[in-house]
Amino acid sequence: MTAAASTPAVEMLVPSPGSRSTEWVRPPVDRGLLATALALALLMVPTAIAMLVDPREFLGLSVWVKPLKFELSLGVHVATLAWFYAYLPARVRDGWRGALATRLMIAVPVIELGYIAFHASRAEASHYNLSTPLNTAFYAAMGVGAVLLVLVPVAMGASILLAGEKRGTPLFRFAVGLGLVLGGTMGLVTGFALGAHGSHWVGNAHSDAGGLPLLGWSRTVGDLRAAHFLGLHIMQALPIAGWFLRDVRPSWGKPMVVTIGLFLVSFSVAALVEAFRGMPFIA
């Protein structure tokens, strides 16, 4: 063991106490956020039943596909925040910032989903719905909510990077914080692109029917949703990478995590550029 310790490759790994704790198996989570995430996921059951019995379509697919997608994605989003909440410094968690963050991340997804499901049940648009002054006002309010949904992760990530709770390993903590910051930022940027463009398609398309399975992204014209997906999921992908690298010494590991993060960001940016040029993500 001592002879092998002199080679740089072995020196990279530092067995730290955190990596063997049970928290990888049963991580501490914020209960309110976890309950919300589970509720969102469970709503997929009656939504799926509704999809089976409702003949109506919107943009070529069942009216209930969009609520289904948002139940899943909002569930994943809130579950992510539920877990990473434990990495915030205690004075943030126990103070007004923690209370505000959790309350927002419980209320906003529920309201957003309610708005989307309401319009879906009427076979109408939820996003981009400017048909009446009331709908326009609601759509604007939903925009504010969406911004909050991505800004809270950015704030959480920054707080974790600056003074995070000593949980897990230093490198995993770094990946969590950076993942939240990059994922939230790219979510914001791509979200603005979607809002400003007035449609998720760039090009002449009116139906999601020929799109990718499950995701529905267009295979013929540019689709801004791809970049939004890739950007947002950095907040899961980078921590996953950080978990695999969790025992690496931070002086080696942090540059690795930063590199992976930049790569993921460039992937999302590339999808954004490609979409704006009217090219489909996958043809």
Added chain:
Amino acid sequence: MATTIITLERLFSIASSTATMGWLSLAAGVLFRRRALSTWVPGIVVATTLALIYAALLAAYWHDARGNFSSLNGIGTLFQSPGLLLAGWIHYLAFDLVVGVMIVRQASDERLPRLLIIALLPVTFLFGPVGFALFQGLRPLARIMDRGANRIDAAVGS
């Protein structure tokens, strides 16, 4: 206009079979004294399944609602939509079953005769509130019979 993946008629059969299985489980639970069959299966699994189907139908068909709840005629118009009609029927199935579960639970707490309860179950299944009313009427009678037995035993002095 696309067709549905499950037709309303098919869903009606599924719901009716599910409810029937709930009632059979309830009866078996009383007969064989198994709490899981008389409480958990009908009261939680079956009732929740029916409730989820009901919620889905409401979500899918509430836009079809032409009537209202303020007159008999209004309700008739409401149920002209087949989706809402099925929803109404499932509401009926679900809650009759829940009442059955509650009757069994209360009868078990008050140690009422099991044969009596098993006789009441089909009545509640077919005629809901009649079964419930019969149960409410028979509860005090059963308790009087119980007290009567005690008095006789006391008189004999055994």
